[in-house]
Amino acid sequence: MKKRIIVGISGASGVIYGVRCLQHLKRTDYETHLVISDAGKLNIEIETAYKANDVISMADYAHDHKNMAASISSGSFLTAGMVVAPCTIKSLSGIANSYDDNLLVRAADVVLKEKRKLCLVVRETPLHKGHLRLLSAAADMGAHILPPIPSFYHQPKTIEDIIDQTIGKIFDYFGIEHDLFKRWSGERRVQVADVCPAPARFQGKKTAIYSRIGG
Ligand SMILES: Cc1cc2nc3c(=O)[nH]c(=O)nc-3n(C[C@H](O)[C@H](O)[C@H](O)COP(=O)(O)O)c2cc1C
Structure with a gap:
């Protein structure tokens, strides 16, 4: 059976992280299942040169975020897990509270209940204590909190280098081999x-x- 991974793109700044993630996953043997929130679609057009449909066409399967009957809405549909990149505070809040009113949040909740891997690339700054509580609650339930915070020891030269370092950290979490950044030796x-x-x-x-x- 093909290995499957769910990619969620919500409407935080940094939708390019979700886009690059899909592009790099194409070079792996993972089957990608994409769900983009309305705010995610808006930000793709605000922040990148892509249209939402361009990004949708990068995935093997794209699910409407309002379709609660999609395969990824059920734990019986086997996946390796899900990455939400970027993850808004609103989606984080939905996930931390199991408030499953759209497919992105529902799919993340399913991944948690099935004890699969959930990586949240949460992007907001600064963070107030309510945000920190949500992060802590999600981490307590098993989510991996991976904010898109760059490192500089791998000597990034371009914005792509900085983005790819975070994608590499996501891939490390899922155990996906990559050469997206130079490791500290x-x-x-x-x-x-x-x-x-x-x-x-x-x-x-x-x-x-x-x-x-x-x-
Ligand atoms: C250009 C732009 C940038 C935004 N950046 C962020 C952000 O970095 N983090 C965040 O939590 N929300 C951000 N928002 C607000 C979210 O898009 C908004 O809360 C939305 O309702 C989130 O919905 P979703 O989680 O379903 O995608 C941004 C909105 C816009 C238009």
Whole structure:
């Protein structure tokens, strides 16, 4: 049987994370099941050069987020789990409270009840205590909280490098092999010029952060 993974795209900033996730999953043996919220569709058009239908066509199966009778609405439909990228606070709240009024939240709730993997790429900042409580509740129920927070030790040069590092972290969680970022090996080879040019006021000076990065 083909391995299946559900990709949810909700309406937080960073819908490109869901798009890149689908694109990279195409190079794996996973069958993709996509569900996009209305706000997710809106943000695809606001933030990217894609139309919602372009993204829908990247998935093996796309489900209407209002179709509660879709396969992914049932635990009897076997999947490896689900990633919600990006995940809004609203969808997080729905998931943390099992308020299953759309297919994205229902599919995530099913994944949790079946003790499968749920990765929430929650994007909001700053976070108030209510947000933190929701994150904590979702984590207590088994969700993997993976905010799209970049690292810099892999020396990103482009926005794609930064996005792909988060996709790589998602793939690591699901045990999907990838070469989306350079792993930290313990070797300090980073050069200042590889990371970014130092601001003019720091050039020629060994300031704390630049001397640390530059070695
Ligand atoms: C351009 C734009 C950016 C947004 N960014 C965020 C965000 O980063 N995080 C968030 O929780 N909501 C964000 N929102 C608000 C959500 O889209 C809104 O709460 C929506 O109702 C979420 O619905 P959904 O969870 O069903 O997708 C954004 C809205 C717009 C239009």
